[in-house]
Amino acid sequence: MQERKNNQALIFIKDWAIVLAVILLIIIFTVTIPNFMQTNNVLNILRSISIVTIIAVGLTVSLSVNGFDLSIGSTATLANSVVVSMFVWFNMPTGVSILVAILAVLCVALFNAFLIVKVKIPDLFATLATMFIVEGVAMTYTGGGSISVGMPRLDGTPTEGEISDFFLLLSKTPWIILIMLVIVILVHLFLTYTKHGRFLYAVGGNEEAAKLSGIPVNRYKMLAYIFSAVLAGIGGLLLASQIGSAQINAGAGYLMPAVAAAFIGQSFAGHGKPNAIGTLFGAALVGVLENGLVMLSVPYYSLNIIKGLVLAFALASTYYSRKK
Amino acid sequence: MKAKTVIEMKKISIEFPGVKALSEVDFQLESGTIHAVIGANGAGKSTLMKILSGAYPHYTGDIFINGELVSITDAKKSKELGIDIVYQEVDTALIPYLSVAENIMLDQLIFDKKSIINWRKIRQRAKEVLNRIGIELNTEKKVQDISLADKQMVLIARAIIHERKFLILDEPTAPLSQAETEKLFSIVRDLVKNHHLGIVFISHRLPELFEICEKITIMKDGRIVKESLIEEITQNQVIEQMLGKTFDLVHHKQLKEKGEIALQVNHLVDDSGLVNDVSFYVKKHEIIGLAGLVGAGKTELCKAIFGMSNIKSGAIELYGKTIKNLTPYHAVKNHFGLIPEERRKEGVFVEEPIFKNLSMANLQPFTRLGSFIKQTKEREAARSMIQKIGAKTPNELQKVANLSGGNQQKIAIGKWLMTDAEILLFDEPTKGVDVGAKSDIFNLIDEQAKEGKSVIYATSELSEILLITDRIYVMYDGKIVKELVTSETTEDEVMFYATGGEAYARA
Numbered sequence: 001m002q003e004r005k006n007n008q009a010l011i012f013i014k015d016w017a018i019v020l021a022v023i024l025l026i027i028i029f030t031v032t033i034p035n036f037m038q039t040n041n042v043l044n045i046l047r048s049i050s051i052v053t054i055i056a057v058g059l060t061v062s063l064s065v066n067g068f069d070l071s072i073g074s075t076a077t078l079a080n081s082v083v084v085s086m087f088v089w090f091n092m093p094t095g096v097s098i099l100v101a102i103l104a105v106l107c108v109a110l111f112n113a114f115l116i117v118k119v120k121i122p123d124l125f126a127t128l129a130t131m132f133i134v135e136g137v138a139m140t141y142t143g144g145g146s147i148s149v150g151m152p153r154l155d156g157t158p159t160e161g162e163i164s165d166f167f168l169l170l171s172k173t174p175w176i177i178l179i180m181l182v183i184v185i186l187v188h189l190f191l192t193y194t195k196h197g198r199f200l201y202a203v204g205g206n207e208e209a210a211k212l213s214g215i216p217v218n219r220y221k222m223l224a225y226i227f228s229a230v231l232a233g234i235g236g237l238l239l240a241s242q243i244g245s246a247q248i249n250a251g252a253g254y255l256m257p258a259v260a261a262a263f264i265g266q267s268f269a270g271h272g273k274p275n276a277i278g279t280l281f282g283a284a285l286v287g288v289l290e291n292g293l294v295m296l297s298v299p300y301y302s303l304n305i306i307k308g309l310v311l312a313f314a315l316a317s318t319y320y321s322r323k324k
Numbered sequence: 325m326k327a328k329t330v331i332e333m334k335k336i337s338i339e340f341p342g343v344k345a346l347s348e349v350d351f352q353l354e355s356g357t358i359h360a361v362i363g364a365n366g367a368g369k370s371t372l373m374k375i376l377s378g379a380y381p382h383y384t385g386d387i388f389i390n391g392e393l394v395s396i397t398d399a400k401k402s403k404e405l406g407i408d409i410v411y412q413e414v415d416t417a418l419i420p421y422l423s424v425a426e427n428i429m430l431d432q433l434i435f436d437k438k439s440i441i442n443w444r445k446i447r448q449r450a451k452e453v454l455n456r457i458g459i460e461l462n463t464e465k466k467v468q469d470i471s472l473a474d475k476q477m478v479l480i481a482r483a484i485i486h487e488r489k490f491l492i493l494d495e496p497t498a499p500l501s502q503a504e505t506e507k508l509f510s511i512v513r514d515l516v517k518n519h520h521l522g523i524v525f526i527s528h529r530l531p532e533l534f535e536i537c538e539k540i541t542i543m544k545d546g547r548i549v550k551e552s553l554i555e556e557i558t559q560n561q562v563i564e565q566m567l568g569k570t571f572d573l574v575h576h577k578q579l580k581e582k583g584e585i586a587l588q589v590n591h592l593v594d595d596s597g598l599v600n601d602v603s604f605y606v607k608k609h610e611i612i613g614l615a616g617l618v619g620a621g622k623t624e625l626c627k628a629i630f631g632m633s634n635i636k637s638g639a640i641e642l643y644g645k646t647i648k649n650l651t652p653y654h655a656v657k658n659h660f661g662l663i664p665e666e667r668r669k670e671g672v673f674v675e676e677p678i679f680k681n682l683s684m685a686n687l688q689p690f691t692r693l694g695s696f697i698k699q700t701k702e703r704e705a706a707r708s709m710i711q712k713i714g715a716k717t718p719n720e721l722q723k724v725a726n727l728s729g730g731n732q733q734k735i736a737i738g739k740w741l742m743t744d745a746e747i748l749l750f751d752e753p754t755k756g757v758d759v760g761a762k763s764d765i766f767n768l769i770d771e772q773a774k775e776g777k778s779v780i781y782a783t784s785e786l787s788e789i790l791l792i793t794d795r796i797y798v799m800y801d802g803k804i805v806k807e808l809v810t811s812e813t814t815e816d817e818v819m820f821y822a823t824g825g826e827a828y829a830r831a
Contacts, residue, residue, distance in 0.1 A: 195687045195695040201676075202684060208670045212632070213685040213739065214656025272675075 058231025076251025079236030105233030148245035363543030378402035420468035425450035583608025592638035616799035661740030679706030730761025
């Protein structure tokens, strides 16, 4: 009896490890850092994880079909470059600029889906190739440099385009946080409560059985890669709004944190599979940790040690004891 | 004459969360005998064997080898004690990229302290051991390129090379053809006679056990209910003990009029070469059998009809209308349902709960605007389906992984009963299913035919096909070689055509 109780407690801790870890960190930092729980800092943390979370939620969808999208970082870069070039080079209004950027990332999604579904390259390798291609395309498009307001075009002609105020507002608090939360909630509802979400997980759980149940497996795989590319694109747009320019490989740095967030989030609430809210908590865990450590004056160059250790622990809570 | 080795298991019990899998089991095994262990799925036979092989160290009770108390803590210890097991899933114990020789000599490769390996010697010894048990197999071939039967032989050879005293064969014949089974039997007999091994033989196929075993242990609900010498017991008695009741597998033939022709297949040819100019038809209310040995093309035919492979030529008509099942997605839309042979791999989602499995092929009725799923309604439907198919489970939230093979199969069938499928294709539906569940499955299939569905039942178990079907098409080498009316034929006749016989003189 006692043993069973212990067992249940252990399962509870395992299932909620991420949430408990976030709460524990918050308590520790609140005690040690006087300003930690101030509204400003809390918003600061949420803002800092917004872009990673959005990109990671996209990755979560590709993980749900047992896929993997390594091209999300480059895709974010592409969206960043395209949207800023639309504003600065071509003087386009906000709506058109965003639309063109989204169309560009959709091409990435279709290319990924083509390699994976038609050519049948394993997901990881296919998107690795796409990662390089898209990175190169984005860089070639910008002529190997950055684009910012007032800079001349590649052929030397002067530009007069401005980035619209509305677009710049998107990355301000509270809008960016709201965008993140809406995306997390929508994707979570989609994955958990709709037919399509059920089928995505079915494809990820047992592709063969899914196919034999009459689920159009290829269509759902394509859908997953569209999700990951579009959300990576939205991440890239918000990044453009934040930095107000297009930078070389601006999105590349988001790939690995997004992967970490999505993997950390898998064990959330006993899901044991990729899920959007878990991913949010995964990103929050890293964000809170980073913020607190910076405030404790841990040098920035040492942060990765701790981030890596947290990832290892989080993964341990997902994978350890699975064998038994 | 070598000395006799005896394993005694005394008062063995084991518990898993929520289940007492074995309670106070006494089991004795002697070298030089072939010992059958049989029981319905979930009776505890695999659990008992897994304790012997070191997979479940948390058992209680004592194990003695030649009177000496031993404790089997892991697989390595079990092997040191001279016990080896060949699991049903042979691939889990083999490394596909390595050659036959390297796989046979795997333990030497791993545990030998030397870093430089004498490959010639490895090949030599592998060849020797294969010769010893009379198997012709190219030791250079990669294991991923050899047949399932040969893979088993590799595992047996591996056990021989270590001079193990006991070998547990867990359903070794399930994937084998008749000829392969016979070869396995002769090797097993040789092992017992010339190498004095003790063999535990687990199988659901009673005739086999009676052919090869000397002793039989019957298990039920985690206990041993009967031990006997094989000649002192009949097959019916065994079934009785297994199920705890008298059991009758006789199919109650319906004399009901069959309806119009539901499915007509004309000159079908697929790109695997195992469906070669196949024509047949099924009527409404009818159950037809596709009989044939392993490799005759039954599975390929089912898959071709269901849109799993490319059709090169030929046509499929459903109620007189030509249809094209380009993919399984189209097949399901066209009211087809397939219960595939590889249940765990193709039929069910083991990590998902039962209710999600059941609704997988037809979620539409449970969705509202925006594709949101009405879970209450979905689970309600799942509960009544569980009742209908007689699956044994506490509730619809159980993971399918936790169900026994027979119950998993019922879920795989139930999935299609939730759809409006008109044509149901069953590919070896009783594989790895115990006798009790088998009869439930037969009844289910019968009911479906009664309700107006058309059933195609593919199997190499000829006795089953004679019980359940109305007509039989015998397949041989990718072709339908004979059409038979079930009530007018015999197992011998079906077997004759299935093995490629040209003409059969009826007495």
